[in-house]
Amino acid sequence: MLFEKISVVNERFEIEHDRYVGIRDGRIIYIGAWRPSGDWGETYNGHGRLLMPGLYNIHGHAAMTLLRGRGENLSLQRWLNEKIFPFEDKLNDRAVDAGTRLAIAEMLRFGTVSFSDMYFFCQTSAKAILESGIKCSLSRGLTVFDGSDYEDTLAYRDNLDLLKNYNGAGDGRLKIDLCIHGEYTSSPKVVEAVARHAKETGSRVHIHMSETKTEHEACKARHGMTPAAYFEARGLFDQPTTAAHCVWLEDGDFEILKRKGVSVAACPVSNMKLASGFAPVPRMMEMGINVGLGTDSAASNNNLNMMQDLALFALLYKGSTGDPTVITPAQALRAATQNGAIAQGRTDSGVIREGARADLVVLNIDQPWMTPTIDLLTNVIYSAQGSDVCLTMVDGKVLYRDGEYTTIDIEKVKYETQKETDAILAQL
Ligand SMILES: [Zn+2]
Numbered sequence: 001m002l003f004e005k006i007s008v009v010n011e012r013f014e015i016e017h018d019r020y021v022g023i024r025d026g027r028i029i030y031i032g033a034w035r036p037s038g039d040w041g042e043t044y045n046g047h048g049r050l051l052m053p054g055l056y057n058i059h060g061h062a063a064m065t066l067l068r069g070r071g072e073n074l075s076l077q078r079w080l081n082e083k084i085f086p087f088e089d090k091l092n093d094r095a096v097d098a099g100t101r102l103a104i105a106e107m108l109r110f111g112t113v114s115f116s117d118m119y120f121f122c123q124t125s126a127k128a129i130l131e132s133g134i135k136c137s138l139s140r141g142l143t144v145f146d147g148s149d150y151e152d153t154l155a156y157r158d159n160l161d162l163l164k165n166y167n168g169a170g171d172g173r174l175k176i177d178l179c180i181h182g183e184y185t186s187s188p189k190v191v192e193a194v195a196r197h198a199k200e201t202g203s204r205v206h207i208h209m210s211e212t213k214t215e216h217e218a219c220k221a222r223h224g225m226t227p228a229a230y231f232e233a234r235g236l237f238d239q240p241t242t243a244a245h246c247v248w249l250e251d252g253d254f255e256i257l258k259r260k261g262v263s264v265a266a267c268p269v270s271n272m273k274l275a276s277g278f279a280p281v282p283r284m285m286e287m288g289i290n291v292g293l294g295t296d297s298a299a300s301n302n303n304l305n306m307m308q309d310l311a312l313f314a315l316l317y318k319g320s321t322g323d324p325t326v327i328t329p330a331q332a333l334r335a336a337t338q339n340g341a342i343a344q345g346r347t348d349s350g351v352i353r354e355g356a357r358a359d360l361v362v363l364n365i366d367q368p369w370m371t372p373t374i375d376l377l378t379n380v381i382y383s384a385q386g387s388d389v390c391l392t393m394v395d396g397k398v399l400y401r402d403g404e405y406t407t408i409d410i411e412k413v414k415y416e417t418q419k420e421t422d423a424i425l426a427q428l
Helices: 062-067 076-089 093-109 122-132 154-165 188-201 213-223 227-233 251-260 268-273 281-286 306-321 329-336 338-343 376-382 410-425
Strands: 002-009 015-024 027-032 043-045 049-053 055-060 112-119 135-140 174-180 205-209 241-245 263-266 291-293 360-364 389-394 397-401
Touching (some): 002 376, 055 241, 055 306, 055 338, 062 076, 062 093, 093 397, 093 410, 112 338, 112 389, 122 135, 135 154, 154 174, 188 227, 227 251, 251 281, 263 338, 281 306, 291 306, 291 329, 306 376, 329 338
Parallel strands (some): 002 049, 055 112, 112 135, 174 205
Antiparallel strands (some): 015 027, 360 389, 389 397
C-alpha cells in the first residue's frame, strides 16, 4: 500500500505534511516528499488524514469486557469481592473467547495495534488473538493464596504449554510473558520461582504494583519494604518487567525502576475510577523511566478506547501537580506508542520510520473539532475522538477500516458476548 500526500507523525513525534509512505512485506519501506517508483498495490488518498504510529495498550484484562458495567460505585474491595470474583469463578472457555474477541474489536476500532494482557484461559485467548491479527504480550494470571509452590500451580503448567506452543506465534505477533498478579496475591517463594522461570526461558514479566495505598502499606508491614524493593530483592526485576499502576511509589522506588529498566503501565482512567490515586508520572518521565499507557480492564474504565486514556493522561498530571508544563503532547503520544512497544520488547515497532513494522493508524483530521491545524499534534491529543480512527493496520495488514473489520465478525462477537454474560449472571 502507498499512502499518498498524507500528514505523518515522524520518529521525533513531529508532524510532516504531504508525505508518501510505502508499505511492503509488513514494513514501512519508504517515507518521502516524492512518489516512489514501483508497484505498491493500493494507493491511499491521504487528503484530510493523519498517519500515526499504532497505539500500545500495555496493561489490561481483555476478557473482562464481559464484566463491563458490573459493580459500579463500590469501594475496590467490595467491587472485587462482591461483584468481580464471583463472576470470574463462573468463567469458561466460551465466555473468554467471546470477551477477548470483543475487546480486540474495540481496541482495533480505536487504533490499538498491540496490547499486554493478564488473565486466565490463555490458550483460548491466544487463538482469538492469532485469528484477529492484532499483537499481544499475553500472560497467564498467577495468584497463590496458600503455601503452594509455583511448580504445583495450574498457572505453571499453563505457562509451560503457552511458552511451548504460542510464544512467537503469528510471525512474532503473540508473545508469552510470565506474571505475578501482585505482592499481596503471592508469596516470596512463588515470586522467586517465577523470577527463576523467567530467567531460564528469557521471558518478560507483567505485574500489578503499588496500585492502592492499602496494598502498598500492607507490603511494607509484611516485608519491611515497599513492593518495588520487595520484587527487586527477590530477583523479579532481573528480567524486563512491566509494572502496572505504580501509584504509590516512594523516593527509593524510582531509583529501583530506573536501575532495573522496569517499564511502568500508567492506567489513569482505572486509577481514577477506583479512586486509587494519581501515579507520579512526571517524575518517572523526568528520571527516564519508560512509561507507557494501559486502559486496565473494561470493568474499571469502562472502555478500551486508548484515545480517551491518552487525552486524560495528557491532562491529569497537569491538574494533579499544579504544573501545566508537564507532559507535552509529543511525550503523551510517545508514551502511548513507542514506549509501549519498548515495554513489550518490540524495538522495531511503535514509531514511523523506514524499516519499522507497519503498525499504523489513520486518523480523519477533516473534522470540525480538528480545525484549524495550527498545531496538529495538540489537536490529536486534546481534540481527537477515538471514532476519528478510520484505519488500523498491523504488520502491514489492514484489520479495521471505515467501520469494517477484516478478521472479525463483529455482529457474531457482540451476540456471543451478551449471551455468555447473561448465562453467567443467571448462575449468580
Ligand atoms: Zn490490572
